[in-house]
Amino acid sequence: xxxxxxxxxxxxxxxxxxxxxxFVEAVRPSTKVxxxxxxSRDGDRAAAxxxxxxIGRVHSSYDALFADPDIDAVYVPLxxxxxxxxxxxxxxxxxxxxCEKPLxxxxxxxxxxxxxxRKNGVYLVEAYPYRAQPQTLKVRELVTAGAIGRIxxxxxxxxxxxxxxxxxxxxxxxxxxxxxxxGSYPVSFVRMVAGTAPVRVSALSCWGAxxxxxxxMATLEYPDGLLAQISCSFTTARHRHAFISGDAGSxxxxxxxxxxxxxxxxxxxxxxxxxxxxxxxxxxxxxAGFLAExxxxxxxxxxxxxxxxxxxxxxxxxxxxxxxxxxxSSRRGVPVEVGR
Amino acid sequence: xxxxxxxxxxxxxxxxxxxxxxFVEAVRPSTKVxxxxxxSRDGDRAAAxxxxxxIGRVHSSYDALFADPDIDAVYVPLxxxxxxxxxxxxxxxxxxxxCEKPLxxxxxxxxxxxxxxRKNGVYLVEAYPYRAQPQTLKVRELVTAGAIGRIxxxxxxxxxxxxxxxxxxxxxxxxxxxxxxxGSYPVSFVRMVAGTAPVRVSALSCWGAxxxxxxxMATLEYPDGLLAQISCSFTTARHRHAFISGDAGSxxxxxxxxxxxxxxxxxxxxxxxxxxxxxxxxxxxxxAGFLAExxxxxxxxxxxxxxxxxxxxxxxxxxxxxxxxxxxSSRRGVPVEVGR
Numbered sequence: 232x233x234x235x236x237x238x239x240x241x242x243x244x245x246x247x248x249x250x251x252x253x254f255v256e257a258v259r260p261s262t263k264v265x266x267x268x269x270x271s272r273d274g275d276r277a278a279a280x281x282x283x284x285x286i287g288r289v290h291s292s293y294d295a296l297f298a299d300p301d302i303d304a305v306y307v308p309l310x311x312x313x314x315x316x317x318x319x320x321x322x323x324x325x326x327x328x329x330c331e332k333p334l335x336x337x338x339x340x341x342x343x344x345x346x347x348x349r350k351n352g353v354y355l356v357e358a359y360p361y362r363a364q365p366q367t368l369k370v371r372e373l374v375t376a377g378a379i380g381r382i383x384x385x386x387x388x389x390x391x392x393x394x395x396x397x398x399x400x401x402x403x404x405x406x407x408x409x410x411x412x413x414g415s416y417p418v419s420f421v422r423m424v425a426g427t428a429p430v431r432v433s434a435l436s437c438w439g440a441x442x443x444x445x446x447x448m449a450t451l452e453y454p455d456g457l458l459a460q461i462s463c464s465f466t467t468a469r470h471r472h473a474f475i476s477g478d479a480g481s482x483x484x485x486x487x488x489x490x491x492x493x494x495x496x497x498x499x500x501x502x503x504x505x506x507x508x509x510x511x512x513x514x515x516x517x518x519a520g521f522l523a524e525x526x527x528x529x530x531x532x533x534x535x536x537x538x539x540x541x542x543x544x545x546x547x548x549x550x551x552x553x554x555x556x557x558x559x560s561s562r563r564g565v566p567v568e569v570g571r
Numbered sequence: 572x573x574x575x576x577x578x579x580x581x582x583x584x585x586x587x588x589x590x591x592x593x594f595v596e597a598v599r600p601s602t603k604v605x606x607x608x609x610x611s612r613d614g615d616r617a618a619a620x621x622x623x624x625x626i627g628r629v630h631s632s633y634d635a636l637f638a639d640p641d642i643d644a645v646y647v648p649l650x651x652x653x654x655x656x657x658x659x660x661x662x663x664x665x666x667x668x669x670c671e672k673p674l675x676x677x678x679x680x681x682x683x684x685x686x687x688x689r690k691n692g693v694y695l696v697e698a699y700p701y702r703a704q705p706q707t708l709k710v711r712e713l714v715t716a717g718a719i720g721r722i723x724x725x726x727x728x729x730x731x732x733x734x735x736x737x738x739x740x741x742x743x744x745x746x747x748x749x750x751x752x753x754g755s756y757p758v759s760f761v762r763m764v765a766g767t768a769p770v771r772v773s774a775l776s777c778w779g780a781x782x783x784x785x786x787x788m789a790t791l792e793y794p795d796g797l798l799a800q801i802s803c804s805f806t807t808a809r810h811r812h813a814f815i816s817g818d819a820g821s822x823x824x825x826x827x828x829x830x831x832x833x834x835x836x837x838x839x840x841x842x843x844x845x846x847x848x849x850x851x852x853x854x855x856x857x858x859a860g861f862l863a864e865x866x867x868x869x870x871x872x873x874x875x876x877x878x879x880x881x882x883x884x885x886x887x888x889x890x891x892x893x894x895x896x897x898x899x900s901s902r903r904g905v906p907v908e909v910g911r
Binding site: 383448 | 775846
């Protein structure tokens with residue numbers, strides 16, 4: 232494992248995609264992480280990216296970046312279908328891995344990624360910026376403390392308009408589609424709150440001309456009476472919201488990736504089970520999601536799992552199993568048991 | 572048909588249930604409707620009810636009330652399984668009928684109720700107080716005007732705690748259960764916004780010891796790519812919310828039955844499809860739901876369908892067909908086509 236044990240975590244980036252640019256810009260203020268290199272098979276593109284974003288080193292291939300001893304970890308913002316292969320190669324090279332969501336194209340790939348990380352003694356995690364937001368940490372704190380009682384119902388949605396059929400998210404061969412791209416968010420939110428995977432899911436989708444789902448809605452069933460609903464869409468106005476009801480209160484939150492003046496980090500809590508429930512709208516701290524996530528990733532690498540606010544490997548595998556089952560239910564038109 | 576053609580609409584009430592009391596108290600300020608009689612087979616109970624609520628006339632049977640020439644219309648707040656029989660008898664006696672939701676135990680009953688009304692030349696409608704709220708009328712106005720573009724996704728939820736297993740809503744033989752009792756609200760909301768019935772539904776439920784569903788979640792599929800989700804529950808904290816996304820904006824609303832200081836009639840509109848959508852939180856007028864509903868019912872009887880803000884017979888039949896399909900899907904564990 233290549234890793235300096237102090238100083239900022241030195242991150243190399245695979246590819247020069249738009250999301251990579253947003254990541255670099257967001258983490259720039261950090262003293263915990265520093266983006267030291269970018270790799271792209273398109274040398275000109277990588278050079279321009281590095282120049283613009285003031286990144287010191289450019290590699291002409293991902294393997295060259297993996298061989299760089301001055302890099303501790305890699306950020307993988309590649310198309311969904313490439314996450315597994317390149318995360319595994321990075322782990323094999325002794326690099327810690329922060330991989331964009333969805334972690335893999337399916338649960339089997341996700342498992343092999345964590346196997347590779349374990350075998351090589353590195354940390355590998357799935358990136359959900361909202362998980363590092365104070366807003367989300369407050370939701371978890373309230374749920375864990377029993378502020379709304381026993382959890383009975385969870386709903387989470389994420390949708391936005393995507394009309395460009397040439398976008399890679401419209402390509403079924405690249406693990407595209409609303410479920411993989413947008414749906415991983417609500418599925419991950421539900422997994423976080425439920426604390427376990429559902430046993431069965433039932434899903435319906437609206438399909439687009441390119442063969443991907445444009446909207447998917449699913450119901451998730453748990454053994455103890457809990458039910459959850461998720462929705463995701465490429466055909467709606469941009470929206471993002473989640474609702475949790477316990478038997479003693481409820482919580483609403485937009486579970487934003489990024490919070491700030493335009494996207495206030497609100498946790499709307501009702502304590503009590505009747506109309507007279509006491510309402511409290513908690514405003515937590517605001518931060519750029521990539522920044523908070525990258526710093527939590529630093530803490531993970533330096534101090535271990537208890538410092539990581541994001542999805543654990545168990546959670547990521549459950550998320551992948553749930554996404555697999557939702558996709559299967561939607562394709563086959565019947566409820567599907569979630570794999571173990 | 573017994574009907575004075577001017578002056579307040581004279582309403583007789585079947586039974587002295589708790590909801591009947593709330594109705595009488597709510598409509599008291601109206602100059603359009605007046606509760607003139609109550610009928611109950613329990614004479615003492617009816618007499619006490621009439622005395623307390625200052626109702627002039629008590630009938631010892633529903634049939635005696637139907638024979639009263641000074642009554643124009645009846646309000647039917649009986650247990651769900653009795654709605655069809657007594658609404659049909661009221662119609663046969665020439666009384667207009669305002670029947671509590673859910674209109675019937677199934678769509679076949681709903682159809683026979685409207686047949687009876689048509690045959691006897693009376694109006695018969697299903698009571699959803701939220702439909703008469705200025706808040707709801709604003710939502711309909713915005714949707715109809717295209718304020719959020721083409722409708723792509725609808726979500727509606729209603730839940731509250733019900734732990735008393737002796738409550739009639741826990742009795743499957745009385746058409747109880749969360750779907751019939753609470754779920755008729757979100758299903759009716761989705762029908763109102765969609766403007767048509769779904770073609771297929773997929774539902775999962777959590778079942779209680781008495782044999783009714785305690786929580787039901789369903790996905791509703793439409794032929795043109797629209798998908799909708801509903802949830803209803805007896806096991807959660809009290810909650811009520813709906814969300815509509817078009818391709819050019821979105822609307823959130825609690826679609827309250829009653830609005831006022833504690834339950835502000837808010838319609839939260841976002842115009843635009845991106846994060847930069849322009850947000851407007853519209854606060855409409857407040858009113859007691861039963862009052863607004865009863866006055867709209869008066870307008871219906873006096874002036875015809877264009878004055879009725881509530882569910883039309885076509886809507887009520889679609890709602891009943893959808894509830895039938897959701898119940899069947901949940902019981903059988905497969906998606907179910909919605910009947911026509």
